[in-house]
Amino acid sequence: MRPHILWLSLLLQSVDLASGEAHAQHVLGSDARGGDVDSPKETPRAPGAELVDAAWVELRKINQPLRDRPQKQQGIFGTLLSLALKAVPTLRLTAPPTETLKSTLGGPLLRATKLLEESAATNNSDALYLLAEMNFYGNFSHPRNFKASFDYYKKLASVHGNSSAQHMVGLMYSTGIGGAVERDQARALLYYTFAANQGHTRAEMTVAHRYHAGISVPKSCENAVKYYKRVADKAIAWYRSGPPGGMGWVPESYRIADESGGVYGEGASVSSSGINAVKAHPNSDAYASIEDIIEYLDLISQKGDFKASYNLGRLYYEGQRGLPKNFKLASQYFLMVTQKFWKKNNRIAESFKPGLDKIACKAAGFLGRMHMRGEGYKQSFAQAKWWFERGMTHGDAQSQYGLGLLYLNGYGVDKNTAKAIQLLKAAAEQDYSPAEVQLGSLYLDQGYNDDPTVANHFFEMAARQGNLEAYYYIAEMNFFGVGRDKSCTAAVGYYKSVAERTEPLVSSWAEANLAYEDGDEELALLEYLTAAEQGYEKAQNNVAHLLDPGQSRLPIPDWLYPRAQKGALLEDPSLALIFWTRSSRQGNIDALVKMGDYYLYGIGTTADVDKAVQCYTGASEYHQSAQALYNLGWMHENGLGLNQDYHLAKRYYDMALETNDEAYLPVTLSLLKLRARSAWNTITNGRINSIQDEPETKKDWSLSEWIANFMQDDMLYYEEDGYDPMYDDDMPGGDGILGELDDGIFESVVIIGLVTALVFLVLYRQQRQQAARQQEEDAQRRQQQPQPGGQEQDRNQGFFPPPGDPNLGMWAAGGVGH
Ligand SMILES: *[C@@H]1O[C@H](CO)[C@@H](O)[C@H](O)[C@H]1NC(C)=O
Ligand SMILES: *[C@@H]1O[C@H](CO)[C@@H](O)[C@H](O)[C@H]1NC(C)=O
Ligand SMILES: *[C@@H]1O[C@H](CO)[C@@H](O)[C@H](O)[C@H]1NC(C)=O
Numbered sequence: 001m002r003p004h005i006l007w008l009s010l011l012l013q014s015v016d017l018a019s020g021e022a023h024a025q026h027v028l029g030s031d032a033r034g035g036d037v038d039s040p041k042e043t044p045r046a047p048g049a050e051l052v053d054a055a056w057v058e059l060r061k062i063n064q065p066l067r068d069r070p071q072k073q074q075g076i077f078g079t080l081l082s083l084a085l086k087a088v089p090t091l092r093l094t095a096p097p098t099e100t101l102k103s104t105l106g107g108p109l110l111r112a113t114k115l116l117e118e119s120a121a122t123n124n125s126d127a128l129y130l131l132a133e134m135n136f137y138g139n140f141s142h143p144r145n146f147k148a149s150f151d152y153y154k155k156l157a158s159v160h161g162n163s164s165a166q167h168m169v170g171l172m173y174s175t176g177i178g179g180a181v182e183r184d185q186a187r188a189l190l191y192y193t194f195a196a197n198q199g200h201t202r203a204e205m206t207v208a209h210r211y212h213a214g215i216s217v218p219k220s221c222e223n224a225v226k227y228y229k230r231v232a233d234k235a236i237a238w239y240r241s242g243p244p245g246g247m248g249w250v251p252e253s254y255r256i257a258d259e260s261g262g263v264y265g266e267g268a269s270v271s272s273s274g275i276n277a278v279k280a281h282p283n284s285d286a287y288a289s290i291e292d293i294i295e296y297l298d299l300i301s302q303k304g305d306f307k308a309s310y311n312l313g314r315l316y317y318e319g320q321r322g323l324p325k326n327f328k329l330a331s332q333y334f335l336m337v338t339q340k341f342w343k344k345n346n347r348i349a350e351s352f353k354p355g356l357d358k359i360a361c362k363a364a365g366f367l368g369r370m371h372m373r374g375e376g377y378k379q380s381f382a383q384a385k386w387w388f389e390r391g392m393t394h395g396d397a398q399s400q401y402g403l404g405l406l407y408l409n410g411y412g413v414d415k416n417t418a419k420a421i422q423l424l425k426a427a428a429e430q431d432y433s434p435a436e437v438q439l440g441s442l443y444l445d446q447g448y449n450d451d452p453t454v455a456n457h458f459f460e461m462a463a464r465q466g467n468l469e470a471y472y473y474i475a476e477m478n479f480f481g482v483g484r485d486k487s488c489t490a491a492v493g494y495y496k497s498v499a500e501r502t503e504p505l506v507s508s509w510a511e512a513n514l515a516y517e518d519g520d521e522e523l524a525l526l527e528y529l530t531a532a533e534q535g536y537e538k539a540q541n542n543v544a545h546l547l548d549p550g551q552s553r554l555p556i557p558d559w560l561y562p563r564a565q566k567g568a569l570l571e572d573p574s575l576a577l578i579f580w581t582r583s584s585r586q587g588n589i590d591a592l593v594k595m596g597d598y599y600l601y602g603i604g605t606t607a608d609v610d611k612a613v614q615c616y617t618g619a620s621e622y623h624q625s626a627q628a629l630y631n632l633g634w635m636h637e638n639g640l641g642l643n644q645d646y647h648l649a650k651r652y653y654d655m656a657l658e659t660n661d662e663a664y665l666p667v668t669l670s671l672l673k674l675r676a677r678s679a680w681n682t683i684t685n686g687r688i689n690s691i692q693d694e695p696e697t698k699k700d701w702s703l704s705e706w707i708a709n710f711m712q713d714d715m716l717y718y719e720e721d722g723y724d725p726m727y728d729d730d731m732p733g734g735d736g737i738l739g740e741l742d743d744g745i746f747e748s749v750v751i752i753g754l755v756t757a758l759v760f761l762v763l764y765r766q767q768r769q770q771a772a773r774q775q776e777e778d779a780q781r782r783q784q785q786p787q788p789g790g791q792e793q794d795r796n797q798g799f800f801p802p803p804g805d806p807n808l809g810m811w812a813a814g815g816v817g818h
Contacts, residue, residue: 048124051115055130058112062140109140120152128156129165136168137526144522144569146178157191166195167203171533175578177526178569185216196227201506202534204231205499209535212492213585221488228495229479235502236472243373244405245434246469250319251501252509253531253538256516257545263590268660270589270625290315290323301333309336310359317366317375321513327376330366337363342390357394364391365398372402372411381412397432400424404435433462437469444473444482452483472498500536507531509539521546522569532579537586540579544591547576549603573604584615592619593628600631600641609641626660629653630667637674645689646678 113134119127132152134142150172156165170191176183189210195203208227211220239247255271262269294315301308313333319325341360343349349356368387371380385406391399404423407416421442427435440458443451456477462470475494478487503509512527525546531539547570577598583591596615599608613635619628633652635642642648650671657667678690 048119048122051119055112055115058108061108146180150180163195163198163200205534225492231499232495334363361391361394361396365396397427397430400427401435433465433467436462456483540583544579577604629656
């Protein structure tokens with residue numbers, strides 16, 4: 001064991017060293033760049049460099065569109081306004097073809113392009129790169145031209161061996177985006193590997209993902225781990241190059257579809273139903289926007305609610321997607337809390353609301369952290385220590401950890417490892433994950449204890465809370481077989497997480513989201529595409545979602561909203577299928593159901609019902625997608641790809657309902673239709689297996705009784721639900737495109753119509769009979785004493801609501817409508 005630990009500690013030290021160097025280089029680099037602008041460099045310049053400079057002079061004249069985060073509007077008018085704005089086609093979405101634009105745009109862009117082209121003719125790498133980017137991303141409103149872009153990138157890759165260009169060539173071969181080249185996975189892998197072997201981070205991740213998921217190569221854990229480890233090493237070095245406690249950033253990765261309840265909408269998608277359903281009623285926090293939450297918290301915070309102030313402080317300190325960090329506001333809210341508890345001269349308030357002491361200490365911990373890291377304040381270890389000591393008074397874990405860090409590293413205090421460890425242990429006892437990781441690494445590094453299983457234990461505790469460094473340590477221990485058995489599969493999973501989570505270092509998530517929020521779906525697609533190739537499941541899902549021809553992006557009908565024309569770039573269903581497939585391979589069940597749809601209808605591929613059935617079956621097996629079960633039921637009902645079998649169909653519909661009670665209405669409607677078809681099949685002695693548990697086997701029932709019973713079974717649902725046929729169209733998870741292909745629907749309508757007519761006939765006859773009886777009875781009553789006539793009536797009520805009953809209207813309407 002010991003040599004292993006030595007090995008690992010050496011390795012970790014070298015990483016530390018490297019990170020230190022990287023940091024120093026970073027500082028130097030920024031200095032050098034700062035000087036670059038003012039004074040020209042002495043070193044000999046590449047041919048064509050002056051031309052590039054001249055081009056830049058022109059390009060700077062062009063206003064790049066402002067890429068600030070748009071303030072989200074609130075309320076119905078805000079929403080309407082943003083919808084209206086979205087409806088106005090943007091210039092970029094519908095860019096006219098290259099030639100016309102070149103002549104019309106003119107001005108600085110045209111001059112810059114001319115200069116760059118001249119420079120590119122001398123193989124100047126900057127000119128080639130800039131031209132390639134402008135043609136790919138459309139910077140400076142340059143029209144996109146993927147063929148030209150491909151040529152520039154390829155030239156840059158072959159003449160200069162530039163790894164950024166190799167990566168882009170790989171991307172274009174892999175996706176065939178914009179029709180620049182034929183998709184060719186072998187060449188894609190070749191170019192990606194070139195770039196990866198030169199240390200291009202995104203290419204390394206891409207190659208790793210290909211080996212990990214087996215995309216156009218045989219799966220190979222060894223190869224995957226090799227590349228993922230390289231990225232994870234860089235990622236952790238970057239993380240540690242941050243202020244004490246590690247780099248901080250706001251996670252940006254998310255699935256666009258999840259914002260609207262998943263690719264099949266709220267309730268019908270696996271991502272928003274069953275165990276994933278938002279367990280809340282509509283007017284609770286779960287559906288509130290972050291702006292509303294902040295507004296509300298701010299209101300009660302001003303009224304003196306210290307918990308609200310503290311939570312607001314945390315929200316602003318941590319930030320989240322759509323809410324950038326704001327240290328100034330965070331510190332204001334934290335101070336609001338601490339000032340309630342600590343009065344002048346460090347005196348503690350005599351009387352305070354219960355719980356204030358604990359919360360004030362937590363706020364103090366955050367203030368200490370901000371001073372220690374120089375967030376919102378000038379970095380000051382003395383100030384940090386002062387706040388941490390305050391926070392310690394009621395055992396705040398963050399304060400214990402912070403103080404521990406100060407003593408461990410001798411920041412502003414004399415180094416005191418024993419004291420540091422004592423403090424860290426106190427924090428770890430409260431399950432504070434950074435302290436656990438720090439302790440674990442101390443056990444590992446410094447031979448503090450020669451049993452790496454102790455370290456392992458700490459890392460696992462921290463990993464349960466998703467601590468990035470803990471993931472890295474666990475990956476390393478799995479990879480080298482320290483403290484546990486060597487395991488490539490475990491290591492690769494953790495390395496992948498580490499690599500993917502350091503988003504700002506390795507990915508284009510932030511830019512992609514910004515472009516999407518701006519309404520520039522084409523640019524967003526291009527940015528998500530890179531991340532998707534790198535192996536982010538969420539990006540794969542986004543790419544597929546943006547390309548999905550079957551998506552309805554707005555809940556309102558088309559005629560209300562003339563949909564902006566989808567850019568040509570977004571019309572590529574075969575690419576969508578590729579990314580649904582990759583997303584599903586990473587465990588996304590909704591994507592698997594989508595794949596099934598594509599195979600069923602031949603979207604972006606040739607139709608293949610068997611594959612569709614496979615996808616639906618896979619999605620329904622363990623993970624129980626209601627949509628998949630429903631589709632299987634539908635296929636059994638219509639005999640598409642599966643035997644036509646009404647009984648099985650009903651079982652699938654029932655299972656769909658069990659899986660997801662939010663699919664209640666569409667499934668119930670389908671069941672009603674199915675019952676009608678099954679009944680018709682039985683009546684006409686069809687060869688299809690009918691629903692078995694129907695009372696039609698009881699031969700002694702009269703037809704009217706049978707019909708009544710049949711109708712009543714389903715009527716119960718309507719009465720419970722307060723069914724209104726108007727909801728029919730808006731129902732999420734309705735069979736959507738399935739309905740369009742439904743040949744059986746006409747048949748069903750006819751059947752239901754016939755059944756309804758029968759019911760009315762029976763009803764009419766009964767009423768006539770009843771009326772006649774009534775007349776008889778009345779006549780009898782007039783003659784003699786009243787006679788018991790209710791018996792007969794009671795039996796009738798079992799089947800039909802008595803005439804005049806308000807239920808009758810609704811009951812009949814339900815029968816007619818469906
Ligand atoms: C640019 O590179 C190409 C190779 O792709 C070469 O044929 C050509 O001579 C180079 N041009 C100059 C001016 O160096
Ligand atoms: C590729 O070339 C461009 C333009 O010269 C340069 O900015 C970039 O850093 C190069 N990439 C690498 C990895 O050297
Ligand atoms: C061009 O736009 C892309 C995407 O927004 C961006 O990543 C890239 O840095 C831009 N290039 C230049 C030269 O501005």
